[in-house]
Amino acid sequence: MQTPIRSLALAALASALLAAPAFGVKGPPWISIELPVNPYDQSTRGAFLLAHSFHHGTAMGFIVSGTAEGMVNGERRSLKLEFAETSRVGVYALKRTWPAEGTWTLVIKANQGPDDAATAVVDLGSDGEVAAIRVPTTQRGEWTVPARVALSDIDAALRARAATLARRS
Secondary structure (H helix, E strand, O other): OOOOOOOHHHHHHHHHHHHOHHHOOOOOEEEEEEOOOOOOOOOOOOOOEEEEEEEOOEEOOOEEEEEEEEEEOOEEEEEEOOEEEOOOOOEEEEOOOOOOOOEEEEEEEEEEEOOEEEEEEEEEOOOOOEEEEEOOEEEEOOEEEEOOOOHHHHHHHHHHHHHHHHHHO
């Protein structure tokens, strides 16, 4: 039976060991988003969504972090997201902490190392529900790997979505 990694220090150590070529294990992290959340699991009850972190196909207790990037009444906002551990290894619950008004995109990262993350970009619709989820990727030889996500790209897409929604109103 696997024991969940319960501290950031242990997660960072495990990440460093897994990423080290000397151990024969290398490769990128992965992230996936789970919706809807199981209402029967006490550790996920009330969560908006769940973020899963992986090393290849193995669930890992990587550090999961993120921000809610928004446009509210023409003003740009950025809020830090807080994730809670659940009863499953590598699964983190996110409760809604951003305002209902405005246009929002959640930028969620599974961090395997300082410069080694997989990023899920979660666009929210005008109703506040998830409208789209994507994990940007790139080709590295024959492998599909997570691509870096620039905040400037998130900002441009967010502003375009907000302008489109404002025109529809």
